[in-house]
Amino acid sequence: MCLGIPGQVVELIDSEQMMAQVDVAGVKRPVNIACIVDEHHPPEACIGDWVLVHVGFAMSRIDAGEAARTLAILAELGDLQEEQAAMHEGAR
Amino acid sequence: MKYVDEFRDPAKAKALVKEIAALREMITPHHQTPLQLMEFCGGHTHTIFRYGIEQLLPDWIELVHGPGCPVCVLPMGRVDDCVALAERPDVLFTTFGDAMRVPGSKKSLLQAKAEGADVRMVYSPLDALQLAKKHPDRQVIFFALGFETTMPSTALTVLQAEREGIENFSLFCNHITTVPTIKAILDSPDMRIDGFLAPGHVSMVVGEQPFRFVAEHYRRPIVITGFEPLDILQSIWMLLQQMADGRCEVENQYARVVPSRGNSPGLDAIAQVFELREFFEWRGLGSIDHSGVRMRPAYAPFDAEKKFAVPKLRITDPKSCQCGEVLKGSIRPWQCKVFGNACTPESAMGALMVSSEGACAAYYNFGDLQELLQRREKEAIPA
Structure with missing residues (x-):
């Protein structure tokens, strides 16, 4: 639950509800982007952003290098697969 | 056990450990031995053990593993309350997977599920809201737990439920707060902690400012820390460097994720939906003032504590536990x-x-x- 998992915003689903499709190492799921949006960074600008996702909410924008490093370490610890399975389960 | 040496730039890890060891002369004359550094966050504890970081450190440094695992500190009575809610025939009870196995005084949520209660694991509070839309005839309760890291997500989910007029969705709010808990540790008479590794993802939400009191009032250095093994080693080095220089500050080792002002939309959502409780009960630590939040009265229709009769059981920790x-x-x-x-x-x-x-x-x-x-x-x- 406390684990953040990096993903890339691939498309907007609903800019009013602040929902976007995020790709987490190949698993896509809807994620809320309200916490990474502000007047200088509208929902449309989020496409392509690398973000840290916590329980279905993008909580921080990160750079691609940080995303890759974090994904590698999560995979190493076996946490990536677990988190992806939970995401997939929750999306159904 | 995996050691840092096997991964992630072992040369860098070795160099850091060497630099840490080299600070001994500057530090040990002015501090207790072993020096005690506390990592608050359960995620840090996890990294420390998975990578054997304690074994890499010189023996004059001791790591104290703090209460920052929200599942661990959940009192048994609260789990009993969850079970009581979940066993209501009209309720569909949703929770993060982490909480399923936590024992209550009689059973866990997993056991309640095995006995027929409708308990479902969800990845996100948004999944619970989806279930509420899908099952308008059921009362869907989401078991909200976690520190400030997960508070924005539950707050934003409640705000969405309100916007969409979803009346069969509510939170059983058990969110807990970091700062009052660090304060309670600092105030306890047998406390000997010399410095703190502050939780990275809590800080991502709340920013640097809430931790200033640790440095300014209690004169303990504190460093906001990331979750890779090298992050932890680097933060330990930063803490020691502060001690060697005679400084007490909040430093941010995890600036690549943690903005110094935190996350404003997240903080706004928290402030809108939640308010501090006078006190909250922790497993192992007892009652701590202001260490939890409840939902504001305006959100009572989404508050399971107001909507349903929650038994609010208080079960004392076993005496032999330390x-x-x-x-x-x-x-x-x-x-x-x-x-x-x-x-x-x-x-x-x-x-x-x-x-x-x-x-x-x-x-x-x-x-x-x-x-x-x-x-x-x-x-x-x-x-």
Whole structure:
């Protein structure tokens, strides 16, 4: 639950509800982007952003290098697969 | 056990450990030995054990594993409340997977589910909201737990439920707060902590400012820390460097994720939906002032505590448990009388054995159990 998992915003689903499709190492799921949006960074600008996702909410924008490093370490610890399975389960 | 050496730029790790060791002359004359540094966050505890960071450090540095695992510190009475809610025939109870196995005084949520209660694991509070839309005839309750890291997500979900007019969705709010808890540790009379590694993802939400009191009022250095093994080593080095320079500051090692002002949309959502409770009960630490939040009266229609009769059971921790002492660093996990015999991950008595991120479970799973138990026995013989 406390684990953040990096993903890339691939498309907007609903800019009013602040929902976007995020790709987490190949698993896509809807994620809320309200916490990474502000007047200088509208929902449309989020496409392509690398973000840290916590329980279905993008909580921080990160750079691609940080995303890759974090994904590698999560995979190493076996946490990536677990988190992806939970995401997939929750999306159904 | 995996060691840093096997991964992630071993040369860098070695260099850091060397630099840490080199600070000894500057530090030990002015501080207790061993020096005690506390990592608050269960995620940090996890990294420390998975990568054997304690074994890399010189013996004059001791890591104290703090109470930052929200699953571990959940009082048994709260789990009983969850079970009572989940067993109502009109309720569909949703929870993060982490909380399923936490023992209540009679059963866990997993056992309640096996006995027929409708308990479902969800990845996100948004999944719980989806279930509420899908099952308008059921009362869907989401078990909201976690520190400030997960608070924005539940707050935003409630705001969405309100916008969409979804009336069969509510939170059983058990969110807890970091800062009052660090303060309670600093105020406890047997506290000996010399410096803190502050939780990275809590800080991502709340920013640097809330931790200033640790440096300014309590004169302890504190460093916001990331979750890779090198992050932890670097933060330890930063803490020691502050001590060597005679500084007490909030520093941010994890600036690549943590903005110094935190996350404003997240903080706004928290402030809109939640307010501080006068006190909150923790497993192992007892009652701590202002250490939890509840929903504001305006959101009562989404508050399971207002909507349903929650028994609010209070179950005292088993007397033989010494979780509180372990959390404050006054004893090491394996020095507790019940560690490894009456209290194991399979049948946990104490908070810290409950989740894999708890300090006792980490020692049990990653340490040399026989050696630890022998050490306890030896030390117990009166001199």
